[in-house]
Amino acid sequence: MSVTPRLHTAGTAMLDRARGLRPLIEREAAAAEAQGRLTTPVVDALHEAGLFDIWVPAPLGGAELSPRELLDVFEELSYADPSTGWVVMATTLENGTAGAYLGDDAVERIFRGPRTPLIAGQGTRPGTAVREDGGFRLSGQWSFASGMPHAQYAHSLATVEGTVEGTDEARIFITPIEDVEMLGNWDVLGLRATGSIDYAIHGVFVPESWTHVATEDEPLRGGAVYRLGVLDQSLICHSGWALGVGRRLLDELVRYAGARAGRPGQIADSDAFHTDFARAEAGFRAARALVHQTWADTERTLDSGRHLDVREETMVRLALNHITWTAAEVARFVYASGGTSALRDGLIQRLFRDVHAGTAHISSGPRLLKECGRELAGLAQGQSWALFALE
Structure with missing residues (x-):
């Protein structure tokens, strides 16, 4: 008999770590805005503090914060610098949902290293995918991929043509960053340090286990x-x-x-x-x-x-x-x-x-x-x- 997962809570350790990084984040904010991406010292410090792991399911070694614990961490980081808070919220969401919903083959590959890789991308404007044996052929162009300059994988929404009785199915596809063309067109009014560039993917094969239905709400891992x-x-x-x-x-x-x-x-x-x-x-x-x-x-x-x-x-x-x-x-x-x-x-x-x-x-x-x-x-x-x- 399956057991309904309970809500996992992790306490204030991650909030305390986020608060401890405020002086560094504030010092680096102007440089980050000038270069259009977070600075290396900030990204490294966020990794070292485990703040990119806050949404990763606990069975994969993540902190798996509850909604209000996540709210507090994002509030703290965004107080220090809005762009830093934005990048962390976007990448940690995509890290966490990948860990919860992807197949075992993908999860074992993505989360096997000592440092959690970053996943960035776009989940609101879909590309297109065609089903092939064992997976899908993905193509498209997406906008506003926050944190993409720091990412090792892309998270992209696409519709799979003719999946069920002639209708399209929306799925999330995770692809290595090597399969992504960075379009590098980031010139905006605000949130300049988020590096939310446009990107494209051209006919890349994505195995089934590296995808999940976009509306998935029953996790394979986590609470x-x-x-x-x-x-x-x-x-x-x-x-x-x-x-x-x-x-x-x-x-x-x-x-x-x-x-x-x-x-x-x-x-x-x-x-x-x-x-x-x-x-x-x-x-x-x-x-x-x-x-x-x-x-x-x-x-x-x-x-x-x-x-x-x-x-x-x-x-x-x-x-x-x-x-x-x-x-x-x-x-x-x-x-x-x-x-x-x-x-x-x-x-x-x-x-x-x-x-x-x-x-x-x-x-x-x-x-x-x-x-x-x-x-x-x-x-x-x-x-x-x-x-x-x-x-």
């Missing part, structure tokens, strides 16, 4: 967190990222205002600023509380052996959308309050750009918010979530 499936797990990533960046923006404004206290005409003596700051702080804390309450509820569901129902799926999407756009509102307030100091090159300017780059992600788009409202209003009876829409 209940993997019953969320790839998409719902990705919502943890972006929620933790927004928590860290929003908090850092408010804290930087506190430092900016405090340094100007006592000077005539400065915001530190402005009643209007005091009022607006109170509103911004309350709004951010309320959005943060929604994220944590929602994921606490989710953890209880997972630990009980159930999958999320439609309302619970709605709430994890709504919590992400709300914290992301709350962080964007905070960024606009901080930027406006920072005057010419925010206009010049520096931390507030970079945070402002990074937040607005983050809001462009599909997981925080207006369609998702509309769909959440429709479900919450009781107007989606009998429908369920398919990616970011109700059907």
Whole structure:
């Protein structure tokens, strides 16, 4: 008789390690932005601290953090530097889901070394795959592969043509980086150090064990967190990222205002600023509380052996959308309050750009918010979530 996996928890060790890396990450952030990728000292330190293993299933030697433990680590790293938090959240998600869902042959190859390899890629815009004996022939071009300059494997979504009764099946394909053509077109407003380049794969054979159905939510290894499936797990990533960046923006404004206290005409003596700051702080804390309450509820569901129902799926999407756009509102307030100091090159300017780059992600788009409202209003009876829409 099979046993339903329980939710695995690992404690605060990984959070403590992430916090310990903050001085290094902050020192390297400007250099990383200039070169369009994380610096070697930061990547090496993240490896040495085990932070690329936080999502890897425990049976493979990973930490396998719970959703709220993951939130805390992503918040901490994103507070130190939004690009660093973004790269870690993207690669660890793909490392973890590969470990949970791929076949034994692939897992034994990928996770056999002393240092966990990084998997990076794109899971929202599919390529195409044709079934062949023992596997698939994969081709396509994908955009925004965060962390790809540091990766040893690519994670790519593709549709397999004519799989079942003339329909297409969406699958995730893991391929060695040697099979990837890097298109190197990374010139963007924010999150510059994520190295989220475009890439292409041209007719590469991928064995069956190196793939899994994109909607897979029953792990071959590991506990209940993997019953969320790839998409719902990705919502943890972006929620933790927004928590860290929003908090850092408010804290930087506190430092900016405090340094100007006592000077005539400065915001530190402005009643209007005091009022607006109170509103911004309350709004951010309320959005943060929604994220944590929602994921606490989710953890209880997972630990009980159930999958999320439609309302619970709605709430994890709504919590992400709300914290992301709350962080964007905070960024606009901080930027406006920072005057010419925010206009010049520096931390507030970079945070402002990074937040607005983050809001462009599909997981925080207006369609998702509309769909959440429709479900919450009781107007989606009998429908369920398919990616970011109700059907």
